[in-house]
Amino acid sequence: MAEHDLSTRTVFEARADMNTGADADTRANAAAIVIGGRRLTIEEVVAIAQHRAPVALSDDAAWRARIERGADFLRRHLAAGATVYGVNTGYGDACVVGVPAELVEALPLQLTRYHGCGMGAYLDDAQALAVIAARLNSLAYGFSGVRPVLLERLADLINHRVLPRIPAEGSVGASGDLTPLSYVAAALVGERNVMFDGALRDARDVWAELGVAPLALGPKEGLALMNGTAVMTGLACLAFARADHLTRLTTRLTALSTVALDGRAAHFDATLFEVKPHAGQAEAAAWIRSDLAGRDDTPGHRLQDRYSIRCAPHVIGVARDALTWVRRDVENELNSANDNPLIDPDNERVLHGGNFYGGHIAFAMDALKVAVANLADLMDRQLALLVDVNFNNGLPRNLSGAAPARAAINHGFKAVQISSSAWTAEALKHTMPASVFSRSTEAHNQDKVSMGTIAARDCLRVLELTEQVAAAHTLATVQAVRLRLRIDAATPVPAPLHAFIDEVSASSPFVDEDRALEGELRALTARIGACDLHGGYRTTSDQYRKGWNA
CATH class of the missing domain: 1.20.200.10 (Fumarase/aspartase (Central domain))
Known part of the structure; x- marks a missing residue:
């Protein structure tokens, strides 16, 4: 296959159902862009951003097993008493601060919350979708230790068009796009506002309407969502x-x-x-x-x-x-x-x-x-x-x-x-x-x-x-x-x-x-x-x- 050929599956193979309406009808006749185990192209990100195609996680068994192995290894590594940055330590300069075992589960949510300080204009729908697609594809590379359910929820954001309200300003581009990506993480856990069906809504209410429970972040998953280059790359x-x-x-x-x-x-x-x-x-x-x-x-x-x-x-x-x-x-x-x-x-x-x-x-x-x-x-x-x-x-x-x-x-x-x-x-x-x-x-x-x-x-x-x-x-x-x-x-x-x-x-x-x-x-x-x-x-x-x- 040529480098920029598009690998697709029919939308009926996608995990998530599409929204109703004319735009959903258009996407229902499109092919889903496969995420996982393959290279994504700029054109595919643009297609996602312009609502012309949904996404589907790869059904390749080897790829799915690899994602599972990463999350499983991280759990076993922590259980063995290992110290992992941002999982049982503080963040950034606070990496020297150990986090007690009873607070490890709470740490990812804290990260998403204290980075909720973005300012400036909000990214538009196309920009938000491009950002989510870039973050999903990076995590699907299989080196981030996240669970498959996290990837599924990111796909849900795209396919249901649950769009985090992401302020454009507040990132210095390393440690990645921390503050703007905190709004993606917050949407997944049911916090802050999202655009859904043309209206500004509370994220938790939207998940309830879709019949999906907000995500409880696992070890490192807050950091995995936020500590990356998805905003700059999507844009x-x-x-x-x-x-x-x-x-x-x-x-x-x-x-x-x-x-x-x-x-x-x-x-x-x-x-x-x-x-x-x-x-x-x-x-x-x-x-x-x-x-x-x-x-x-x-x-x-x-x-x-x-x-x-x-x-x-x-x-x-x-x-x-x-x-x-x-x-x-x-x-x-x-x-x-x-x-x-x-x-x-x-x-x-x-x-x-x-x-x-x-x-x-x-x-x-x-x-x-x-x-x-x-x-x-x-x-x-x-x-x-x-x-x-x-x-x-x-x-x-x-x-x-x-x-x-x-x-x-x-x-x-x-x-x-x-x-x-x-x-x-x-x-x-x-x-x-x-x-x-x-x-x-x-x-x-x-x-x-x-x-x-x-x-x-x-x-x-x-x-x-x-x-x-x-x-x-x-x-x-x-x-x-x-x-x-x-x-x-x-x-x-x-x-x-x-x-x-x-x-x-x-x-x-x-x-x-x-x-x-x-x-x-x-x-x-x-x-x-x-x-x-x-x-x-x-x-x-x-x-x-x-x-x-x-």
């Missing part, structure tokens, strides 16, 4: 998919801008990119070249288009190449045992280490947000060319579509370009790397931390802003091509670009008279963020999406 999976889609959209908009500006397709000739062999750059150029297929350069026009057009593959290509190693690092983290201590069920060892450290995710998200912000800057520069009569090769000022008699009072996309510039500036401001801002915390026990969750949140913010720029650029570029066709109806517009123009125009008609575009921009931004603007092209993520919906 990173979503960021990857959105960045992947944005790179493809940016190539489409570059092709459209070339047509609108009456530019030169020759800038994307394959030979140019064969002699500078960056794979992502060549890929971006090939996409633009495909979109412009059949367009010939007319003699007499400007010999070279400006950099934001001519060098677009070189900008987009950096992001495309970055995505290759970002995928590697995110999926390695996703498919890792990243709590502490680890329980080796095969050799019956307790391994005290630092796998909770989120350095790879932190660096990947810091790098990805820079690459994405450069896409915003590129699109903003292209948009600036389109609205400026000094550079747009004969298009109306500010892309106004007004009739001559009303041209003096119409301003077209002037304010849209100003707003795009503001969003771009803010995206660029957020590119300061989070990973270099390590803080010494917790009595200098956690004296070097990753800041991985802050990096992932920054990356999502940069993506949000860049998607706004992309929405503005999309509306403006479609307007510009339609204006170009008014000037010269014979302007060649290749079929893929026609399909894209039609898709956009269906929800945002031609701007002849000035109107407020906020609603159209918001709707288009939401579609871009959901990777749902295609116009005839398919990204890597889109191919997986198509497979899930088939």
